[in-house]
Amino acid sequence: MGRIRIERLGSRGQAEECAEMMAGSEPWITLRRGYGESLAILTDPSREVYLALDGEETAGFLVLEMGGAFKGYVKSICVAPAYRGRGVGAKLMAFTESRVFRETPNVFLCVSDFNEAARRFYEGLGYEEVGTLRDYIVRGRSEILMRKTIGPLAEFKF
DSSP states (O other): OOOEEEEEOOOHHHHHHHHHHHHTSTTTTTTTOOHHHHHHHHHOTTSEEEEEEETTEEEEEEEEEOSSTTSSEEEEEEEOGGGTTTTHHHHHHHHHHHHHTTTOSEEEEEEETTOHHHHHHHHHTTOEEEEEEETSSSTTOEEEEEEEESSOGGGOOO
């Protein structure tokens, strides 16, 4: 693995590649998020999408929402199978925190209750469970809302 760099999504082709990656892996298979919905999320102009690139190869990506009630919400993060366990996810999350903490003191994300490895990963990065959303995406499964904070909103200096 070469030096991973993080860049903003730059083309429709990159979005299509990421949509295929997402739709073909867990937890999105269980959550029934197919290619079309994945592509719509990746091309929504209200979201920020960043790629983890190894040369010209996409090692992973993240989708970030910087508006709404949960400003700083990680909508999706995905690492290509060949890059899993090699620090790409940690690099994407470090980038996310750097990006979000410039504007708000909280990073939020949801992790599926069946995705225990991802939950351990986030907990290892300092994320804490703040709630459970039962039957939120699919019946019989819960999404666990997690947060990492550098302080309360009322004390945050913009």
